[in-house]
Amino acid sequence: MRGMSSVLLIEDDDRIRLSLTMALEDEGYTTRAVATAEEGLALQRSKPADTVLVDLMLPGMDGFECIRELRRDDDVPVIVVSARDDTHDIVAGLEAGADDYIVKPVAVKELAARLRALRRRARPAAAALTVVAFGDLEILPDAGEVRLHGDPVAVTRTEFRLLCELAEHPGQLLSRQQLLQRVWGYEIGDERLVDVHVGRLRHKIEDSPGTPRHLVTVRGLGYKLQR
Amino acid sequence: MRGMSSVLLIEDDDRIRLSLTMALEDEGYTTRAVATAEEGLALQRSKPADTVLVDLMLPGMDGFECIRELRRDDDVPVIVVSARDDTHDIVAGLEAGADDYIVKPVAVKELAARLRALRRRARPAAAALTVVAFGDLEILPDAGEVRLHGDPVAVTRTEFRLLCELAEHPGQLLSRQQLLQRVWGYEIGDERLVDVHVGRLRHKIEDSPGTPRHLVTVRGLGYKLQR
DNA sequence: GGACATATGACAGTCGGGTGACAAAGTTGC
C-alpha cells in the first residue's frame, strides 16, 4: 500500500475483467478482480483496496446493492462501470453512493485519469475527517458531528464545544472551573452552568443518562470523558 | 471565434501592450488587452479567453494576485511575462499558478510557440469529465454543471463556486468566514451573505429545501455538504 | 438524619438562521 494504489474490480464478464485487470496493472495499480458482488465485498473486508470499480449488471447481488454494502463499511471511493447510454442506471448507481462512473467500452486512459482524479479528491477528505472514538461514541471535529452507534446525534454548539474540550483530555478530570473557562471563556461564573450542559449532553450521547458510561461525574471535583 | 484562439493580455506598459496585441493578431489570435489586473479579471469573467498573458509588475493588484484570482475561477492557461530576468519572480509566478513564463523583451515567435505548446498540452485531464457525486446530486466541475437525479439544474456562477467549494471538502464543516474568503475572496464581510446564497442553492439542489439532505447547516458553526 | 453535591425540569430572553423584498450591477438580445 506504500505509494502504490490498489484497485478492486468487480465484473462478471471474463473478457472485460481480464483485459481491465491487465490494463490497470500496466498503469501501475495493484489489481484484484472478482466476478461477483459477494466475493468483492468479502475481499474488500479482508484486504481493502483504495478504489473499487463495480459493474452494475452482476449475477446474484447486483451492483447497486453492492455499492450500498461497500458504503456501509467504509468510505472507499467507488466507480461504477455501466453499459453505454444507460443513464438511468448510472444515476441510480450514483444515488446508491458511487463517486463517479465510466461507460463501456472502457477507455483505459480515461479510466486511469478518473482513478487519479478520484484519489486526488478522496484522499484529503478522508484524511481530514478525523474521528475521536470513545467506544460507541464518535466525535468528528472537522465535520462538527457526533455519532452514537454510528448514527448522527444532534448536538448544540455549546454541547459540542464542551464535548470536544472533554475529548481533548481523554479520561482526564476537568474541573467546572476549567470547563467554564475553556468552553465559555468565563474567568468567573456560576459553576452550575456546567452541570446543566453536562446533563443535556448526557441525554444525547449516553444510552442510559442516569448511569453514564462516558461522561462521568467525579464528585466534588468535576467531570471526565472516558471510553 | 470558433477554432480561433483568444488571448487576454494584461500589461500596463502602453507600448508593449500595443505591439504585443498587434503581433498576436498577426499570428491569428483574437486578442484583448487591458492595463490592469482588475480589468483583466473582469474581462476574463465576462468573456473568457483561451489563454491569459500577464505581466507581473502591475499597478494596483499585482500579477501574482491576479494569477491566483484567475485560478480561483477557472483553469485557463496562464503565461507570465516578466520584465526582469528575475528567477525569483518567475518562480513565484509559477507557484501562484502560472503554466509558463516568458521574459521581456518578448520574441513574438517564441511567444507564439509557447502559446501553441500550452494549448497542445492544455488539459487532457480536464477533458475527461469527472463527476463528484453526493447521492442524487452530481457536480461536474469541468463542465460547470450540476445535476439532480440526473437532470441538469441551472445554478448561477456564485452558487456553483459555493457548491464546488463545499464539495471539495465532503462532509467537512466550513465556517461562513471560510466560505466568504474562498468563494468571494472577502477577508471580511457580512456573513449573512453566505446564508442567502446557501438558501438559494438549496432551492435548486434539494428535493425539500426545508429539510436539506446534502447542504446542511451546522448551527452556530457553518455549513457542510454531505452524501 | 443532616449537610452537601449533583441532576433535572421549567422558563424567558436572546440568538442564529431562513426568507422575501428590493435596488444595484451585470448580462443578453435586439
Next chain:
DNA sequence: GCAACTTTGTCACCCGACTGTCATATGTCC
C-alpha cells in the same frame, strides 16, 4: 445603445432553537 431579464448583495422580519438562571428533586457521604 437600449430595454428586458438575471444575478448579486443588503436588509428587515420572523420563528424556532439555544442558553443561562432558578427552583426543586434526587443522590451521597458522614
